[in-house]
Amino acid sequence: MDKRVRVRFAPSPTGGLHLGGMRTVLYNYLFAKKHGGDFVLRIEDTDQSRYVAGAEEYIFDCLKWAGLEPTESLLHGGNYGPYRQSERKDTYRKYAQQLVEGGHAYYAFDTPEELEKMRHDFRTEQNPSPQYDHSVRMKMRNSLTLDPGETKKLLEEGMRHVIRIKMPEHETIILNDLIRGEVSFDTSVVDDKVLLKADGMPTYHLAVVVDDHLMKISHAFRGEEWLPSAPVHILLWKNLFGLQEMPQWAHLPLILGPNGKLSKRDGAKYGFPVFAMNWTDPKTNELTEGFKEKGFLPEAFINLLALLGWNDGTEQEIFTKEELVEKFSIDRVHSGGAKFDYEKAKWFNHEWIKKSTVASLESVVRSLLNEQGITGINDAILEEVIELIKDRCTLLTDFYDQSYFFFRSPEKWDVDAVKPKWNEEKKEFFNVLMSKYANVQMWHTTQLEDVFKETAAALKIKPGELQLPFRIMLVGGKFGPPVFNIAEILGKDETITRMKKALTVF
RNA sequence: GGCCCGUUCGUCUAAGGGCUAGGACACCACCCUUUCACGGUGGUGAUACGAGUUCGAAUCUCGUACGGGCUACCA
Numbered sequence: 001m002d003k004r005v006r007v008r009f010a011p012s013p014t015g016g017l018h019l020g021g022m023r024t025v026l027y028n029y030l031f032a033k034k035h036g037g038d039f040v041l042r043i044e045d046t047d048q049s050r051y052v053a054g055a056e057e058y059i060f061d062c063l064k065w066a067g068l069e070p071t072e073s074l075l076h077g078g079n080y081g082p083y084r085q086s087e088r089k090d091t092y093r094k095y096a097q098q099l100v101e102g103g104h105a106y107y108a109f110d111t112p113e114e115l116e117k118m119r120h121d122f123r124t125e126q127n128p129s130p131q132y133d134h135s136v137r138m139k140m141r142n143s144l145t146l147d148p149g150e151t152k153k154l155l156e157e158g159m160r161h162v163i164r165i166k167m168p169e170h171e172t173i174i175l176n177d178l179i180r181g182e183v184s185f186d187t188s189v190v191d192d193k194v195l196l197k198a199d200g201m202p203t204y205h206l207a208v209v210v211d212d213h214l215m216k217i218s219h220a221f222r223g224e225e226w227l228p229s230a231p232v233h234i235l236l237w238k239n240l241f242g243l244q245e246m247p248q249w250a251h252l253p254l255i256l257g258p259n260g261k262l263s264k265r266d267g268a269k270y271g272f273p274v275f276a277m278n279w280t281d282p283k284t285n286e287l288t289e290g291f292k293e294k295g296f297l298p299e300a301f302i303n304l305l306a307l308l309g310w311n312d313g314t315e316q317e318i319f320t321k322e323e324l325v326e327k328f329s330i331d332r333v334h335s336g337g338a339k340f341d342y343e344k345a346k347w348f349n350h351e352w353i354k355k356s357t358v359a360s361l362e363s364v365v366r367s368l369l370n371e372q373g374i375t376g377i378n379d380a381i382l383e384e385v386i387e388l389i390k391d392r393c394t395l396l397t398d399f400y401d402q403s404y405f406f407f408r409s410p411e412k413w414d415v416d417a418v419k420p421k422w423n424e425e426k427k428e429f430f431n432v433l434m435s436k437y438a439n440v441q442m443w444h445t446t447q448l449e450d451v452f453k454e455t456a457a458a459l460k461i462k463p464g465e466l467q468l469p470f471r472i473m474l475v476g477g478k479f480g481p482p483v484f485n486i487a488e489i490l491g492k493d494e495t496i497t498r499m500k501k502a503l504t505v506f
Numbered sequence: 507g508g509c510c511c512g513u514u515c516g517u518c519u520a521a522g523g524g525c526u527a528g529g530a531c532a533c534c535a536c537c538c539u540u541u542c543a544c545g546g547u548g549g550u551g552a553u554a555c556g557a558g559u560u561c562g563a564a565u566c567u568c569g570u571a572c573g574g575g576c577u578a579c580c581a
Contacts, residue, residue: 010581124507127508198579201579227510228509311520313521317518338517340518341532344517392542402543464540483541
């Protein structure tokens with residue numbers, strides 16, 4: 001009997017949502033949709049010292065932009081709330097105590113100073129970072145070393161304490177990972193992790209297990225960095241709810257930057273975004289640029305993210321969200337980490353811009369131009385412009401560079417490009433051309449080109465030598481789509497005005 | 507240091523014992539284009555190393571090297 005598929009993503013509200021986090025969201029989303037299940041989002045905010053105001057809203061904004069909204073969260077509602085761990089605080093202690101009673105955990109009263117001392121005293125060259133584990137726990141102040149009466153007394157006095165898991169010695173724990181297959185751990189090398197902190201909040205280890213159980217999670221995907229703590233979670237499942245209830249785990253490979261795990265520093269250093277959307281750290285005021293603001297289409301973002309560690313086995317690389325839902329399978333996810341390649345990311349965006357319809361790009365391009373001070377744009381003209389230039393744009397922001405000259409006549413001209421070959425004959429040609437253009441009935445690319453060539457032939461000048469000056473007259477420089485297309489969109493009056501104006505400078 | 511994961515062109519990857527190891531990005535050349543792109547054609551370029559199993563290994567096993575992750579009352 002299969003359980004209903006319920007996957008969850010649990011971000012901590014401590015900053016921007018980076019590529020790795022977004023990919024985890026994506027895989028959760030795809031998997032849930034594919035199996036007609038639920039995509040649950042809960043907020044992991046048990047470390048209140050790291051809580052950053054605005055981060056929760058930011059997370060939801062990113063998911064909305066990417067089109068990966070959860071079916072269940074504090075914003076979307078659901079039957080398994082609260083979806084913020086800090087609001088579930090009371091439920092965790094009960095389970096921690098249950099573990100203590102079963103002999104799988106214990107109270108520890110060690111102060112931070114005592115822990116510091118332990119780490120210092122036990123440090124050797126062979127063991128640079130001693131852990132609170134089976135070899136040292138009997139030398140510390142906890143309910144294993146204190147007699148029961150004293151433990152009880154300390155507890156009643158309200159002595160600050162934590163609850164630690166008691167890792168068994170020499171037990172082999174086997175994880176059956178959906179991506180990696182069997183992974184085994186020896187429990188004696190895992191330390192006695194804190195389960196419940198002195199402030200009453202659970203650590204990730206306890207919270208993830210308790211919440212996954214209470215929220216009936218069937219599949220849990222998370223980054224590979226969690227693999228080493230998997231034995232803790234498995235033991236918790238075993239002792240609390242039974243292994244048969246445990247969700248199926250998948251540890252996703254890391255997304256790497258140029259050196260190691262991708263960090264937001266890498267973005268600033270190498271000039272590419274690492275967050276889905278712009279994130280300004282309220283403490284430092286530091287801005288980290290997002291894919292959205294950099295000019296990525298959400299469809300392209302999802303597409304490139306999905307292919308960072310997954311493929312469907314064919315040579316297809318461009319997928320719509322619907323295709324991804326249909327074709328995604330967790331067991332085809334790679335086990336090796338993937339280095340993020342910004343050039344390839346841009347290629348995906350370019351492909352998506354080419355694939356997009358003019359109508360779908362219109363509002364984005366319009367607001368882009370508005371931001372740059374170009375307003376009052378005619379709909380029909382904007383559509384023609386987009387159609388003409390979209391194949392030339394890799395990022396959405398390129399639309400400005402590729403189109404502003406349609407709406408703003410040049411103030412400066414690249415005269416250096418014209419001068420060396422400029423002469424009276426050419427000047428004469430453009431004067432004749434202006435008067436002929438003034439009489440053109442059908443203002444279309446083909447007619448414009450025909451008239452241009454006829455006039456050139458009549459004056460015995462190669463048309464090729466005239467096209468560059470013409471272009472510079474219309475747009476100011478050596479750029480843009482084919483000249484006659486530009487002239488057509490500009491219209492008769494504007495074209496002639498620009499020619500006249502430029503001729504005074506040439 | 508210990509534990510865990512990983513390793514196919516520069517990068518993302520395909521090939522799950524059997525053809526000249528395939529594709530994409532990037533790069534280079536040519537074509538198209540008298541701007542720049544797009545596009546088209548072609549090219550350079552990889553199984554980390556060493557053993558073993560096998561008629562046959564990128565693929566299975568072991569070792570080595572290298573890379574990464576974890577080693578907090580952070581997630």
